[in-house]
Each structure stands twice: as C-alpha cells, then as structure tokens.
Amino acid sequence: MSDISFDRARRHVLGLGCERGTPPAEVLTLANEALKTAGIGGAELAAVASIDSRSEEAAILAVAADFAVPAVFFDAARLEEETPRLKNPSAIVFAHVGCHGVAESAALAAIGGDGELVLGKIKSAHATAAIARIGLQKA
Numbered sequence: 001m002s003d004i005s006f007d008r009a010r011r012h013v014l015g016l017g018c019e020r021g022t023p024p025a026e027v028l029t030l031a032n033e034a035l036k037t038a039g040i041g042g043a044e045l046a047a048v049a050s051i052d053s054r055s056e057e058a059a060i061l062a063v064a065a066d067f068a069v070p071a072v073f074f075d076a077a078r079l080e081e082e083t084p085r086l087k088n089p090s091a092i093v094f095a096h097v098g099c100h101g102v103a104e105s106a107a108l109a110a111i112g113g114d115g116e117l118v119l120g121k122i123k124s125a126h127a128t129a130a131i132a133r134i135g136l137q138k139a
Helices: 024-038 058-067 077-081 093-097 105-112
Strands: 012-018 046-051 071-072 115-121 126-132
Touching: 012 024, 012 058, 012 105, 024 058, 024 126, 046 058, 046 077, 046 105, 058 071, 071 105, 071 115, 077 105, 105 126
Parallel strands: 012 046, 046 071
Antiparallel strands: 012 126, 115 126
C-alpha cells in the first residue's frame, strides 16, 4: 500500500482485470460503470489495482491516468490470500492466473485487512472491475 495515499475523500480502490490487449476505452467505460453502480465519484479513488502480469497493460494504466491515481500491482500469490473475502471466486481464473479473482482480490489487497468490497466483480467483454473501501480508522 506504500504508493496509495488514503484520506477522507479518497477511500476507495478500483480493482481491474483484463485480457491482454483490451482497448483502453473498454476498460475506462467499465471503470465508470463500476463507479456509477457503487455511487462513487472518481475523486473518491485512491488507486487502481491489478495483477502484476498486467503492470504494463495500456488499458489499466490509462484508467489510472484518467483518474490521476497510482496503479498498483500484486503477484498472484498475494491476490490468492484474499480468496476468503471474495464475493465471486472463480476456478477458471485460478486455472489461468493462479488466483481465484483479479479485480476483487486486487482491490482488497490494496485496501488492506480492514477494508471491504463495496462492489463485487462486474464484467465487460474483456475486462472485470470491483471496488473496495478502506476501514474508517485509516481515513
């Protein structure tokens, strides 16, 4: 969490997963849909998070740039530690990347142990998004 600055205004992390080469516009549209569904404004985001194998993925980096927040990445082993807290664990995702979810797990990993999902995984054709919120004592 060292690259993330939480405060009373920025209490949320947007977790993202996507197939390689997904157009940035698709992921940005999904990110905005996630925020709208959760009733959260872009100014409330502290970071965008994903799996480390997507650390150079243009779509994820574009979303972070659009919201002017850092992009943080975690390895599959760290994301797998979040499995008990997932709303939508997936054996299919585990078979492909080694963890039971990317978007939800990344959001939770970035938030830390006292955070919670406020929006479980939603999907577009080639991407997933989820949102987690930090616990009150960190704000």
